[in-house]
Amino acid sequence: MPVHVLLIVAGVLSLFPLYWLFLTSLSPTQYVVRVPPEVVPRELTVSNYQRLFETTPIVRWLVNTIVIAGVITVFHLLFDSMAGYAFAKRRFPGKDVMFWLVVSTLTVPAQVTLIPVFFILRTLGLLDTYPGVILPGLADVFGVFLMKQFIQTLPSEYEHAARVDGASEWQVYRHIIVPLSRPALAVLAIFTFQRYWNAFIFPLVILRDPAKYPVQVGLATLQGEFNTDYGMLMTGAAVAALPLIAVFFAFQRYFIEGIRIGGVKG
Amino acid sequence: MTAALRRHGWSYLFVLPTFSLFVVFTLLPVAQGLVLSLQDARVTGGSFIGLANFGTLADDPVFRQALGNTVLYATVVVAAQVTLALIVASLIQPLGTKSRVFYRALFYLPLVNSAILVAIVWRWIFNPNPFGLANATLGVFGVGPFLWIGSSDQALLAVILSAVLTIPGGGVVLYSAAMGSLPRELYEAADLEGAGPFAKWRHITVPLLRPTTLYLVVVYTILAFQVFERVYIMTNGGGPNNATITIVQLIYSTAFQFGRYGLASAMAVVLFLMAMVVAVVQFRSLRTDVEY
Numbered sequence: 176m177p178v179h180v181l182l183i184v185a186g187v188l189s190l191f192p193l194y195w196l197f198l199t200s201l202s203p204t205q206y207v208v209r210v211p212p213e214v215v216p217r218e219l220t221v222s223n224y225q226r227l228f229e230t231t232p233i234v235r236w237l238v239n240t241i242v243i244a245g246v247i248t249v250f251h252l253l254f255d256s257m258a259g260y261a262f263a264k265r266r267f268p269g270k271d272v273m274f275w276l277v278v279s280t281l282t283v284p285a286q287v288t289l290i291p292v293f294f295i296l297r298t299l300g301l302l303d304t305y306p307g308v309i310l311p312g313l314a315d316v317f318g319v320f321l322m323k324q325f326i327q328t329l330p331s332e333y334e335h336a337a338r339v340d341g342a343s344e345w346q347v348y349r350h351i352i353v354p355l356s357r358p359a360l361a362v363l364a365i366f367t368f369q370r371y372w373n374a375f376i377f378p379l380v381i382l383r384d385p386a387k388y389p390v391q392v393g394l395a396t397l398q399g400e401f402n403t404d405y406g407m408l409m410t411g412a413a414v415a416a417l418p419l420i421a422v423f424f425a426f427q428r429y430f431i432e433g434i435r436i437g438g439v440k441g
Numbered sequence: 442m443t444a445a446l447r448r449h450g451w452s453y454l455f456v457l458p459t460f461s462l463f464v465v466f467t468l469l470p471v472a473q474g475l476v477l478s479l480q481d482a483r484v485t486g487g488s489f490i491g492l493a494n495f496g497t498l499a500d501d502p503v504f505r506q507a508l509g510n511t512v513l514y515a516t517v518v519v520a521a522q523v524t525l526a527l528i529v530a531s532l533i534q535p536l537g538t539k540s541r542v543f544y545r546a547l548f549y550l551p552l553v554n555s556a557i558l559v560a561i562v563w564r565w566i567f568n569p570n571p572f573g574l575a576n577a578t579l580g581v582f583g584v585g586p587f588l589w590i591g592s593s594d595q596a597l598l599a600v601i602l603s604a605v606l607t608i609p610g611g612g613v614v615l616y617s618a619a620m621g622s623l624p625r626e627l628y629e630a631a632d633l634e635g636a637g638p639f640a641k642w643r644h645i646t647v648p649l650l651r652p653t654t655l656y657l658v659v660v661y662t663i664l665a666f667q668v669f670e671r672v673y674i675m676t677n678g679g680g681p682n683n684a685t686i687t688i689v690q691l692i693y694s695t696a697f698q699f700g701r702y703g704l705a706s707a708m709a710v711v712l713f714l715m716a717m718v719v720a721v722v723q724f725r726s727l728r729t730d731v732e733y
Binding site for chain 1: 452557
């Protein structure tokens, strides 16, 4: 029993910032700066939410984020499973070198490529465009590694049988590998979506037009604009947090599974 | 060549999309970053200047401050995170499966949130006013109020505390999974010798978890080296007198606010080398590790 008490206290402390966020977003302005702060609300209101939706492009930012993170996720599912399959199951000249190159960049901090990617996008004329944010997002190789590790564990008999039955190489991938890889694909989808929902420094650097911002960059500009309007800030943050929290509760199992398969670098 | 293409065409086709994107947006940029670090690249491009940028960095007090802050932040935060993860996972382990699943989810939930969001909340908690939650809480014990992010002495402490005060859910899950697969025999042998629960934890569990510990130390360290959003949001990108400036924050402002791309690339190379040293240390210690 004392163990449970200890763990619950730790969990509540961990979740407290999140509680505080939602509480503040639902509090009338005069309570927000009260001394001492009230941890249990006396009165709740949605007026902050009304102000947020009326005075900021938060809806546009959310839509942008869904599009950017969604497109990146879909392409990662397709490309990473294809490459993972080739690296796990097929033999071809150059495979080892290619895979070694991929793996050797796994620990390179993303910010190392920030400035060169900025230049490349400028050369391609893709600065301040959605493809400019999406394309570099497709280059991270965590998913290839994850899919290769998983597909390696699949038995090869199904593939051989399908080939004997005259299936094309694409059909083997599409009808044997993809269905068997569903658990790993679910993990990859959730991790990728979360990662690009929360991405900050790349879109911050690549995008200029506030109408194209994803919600995290938008939030950072709210921070500058409403520096001391905590109610408004917390409400913006709450709105940005809600979709991912919903995804977490719906697919909780895969988050935990993802950590076990892919490590903490999600 | 054509025969090889015909035989292996499909394989290359499967790898092509990912690999070409990887080459253009990761591999070439890493190489180009190295080249840029040797150039005097400003907004308009620049000429080759050898290692001069690194000399500039070595003499620059702001960069030294950023390097020191980043290393201090990483050391404290990683030590705290790994220790907390180990303790929490150890407490969860003896419980039933249902409780374990519940607690893993409980500790993982806060990590779903973006660094920006977390930083916005902590900025408010550590604001210098008496209604700031940190001050109000300490006020109950008659301590403070402190200036926190408003003071050059306390701003970095506030940033570090904001990271330390969250249970690292990913680490808990990994430790918890690793504990589930430890060999039973050692514990049974220890039982026969009458060892208590703490002795078993100290002398069997902790040593056997060493590979997980190493992995977590490396990954958390590399992530901590990249700390940016917390500083950018909590302390407006560096705090009073650059008290909280970090390497990534300085890369960002040097390149994208002051247009000194060459100098910023040299900082990125330093960051790259720091991450590489940590990764190599892990690789070497894992190689000498005892298998169980």
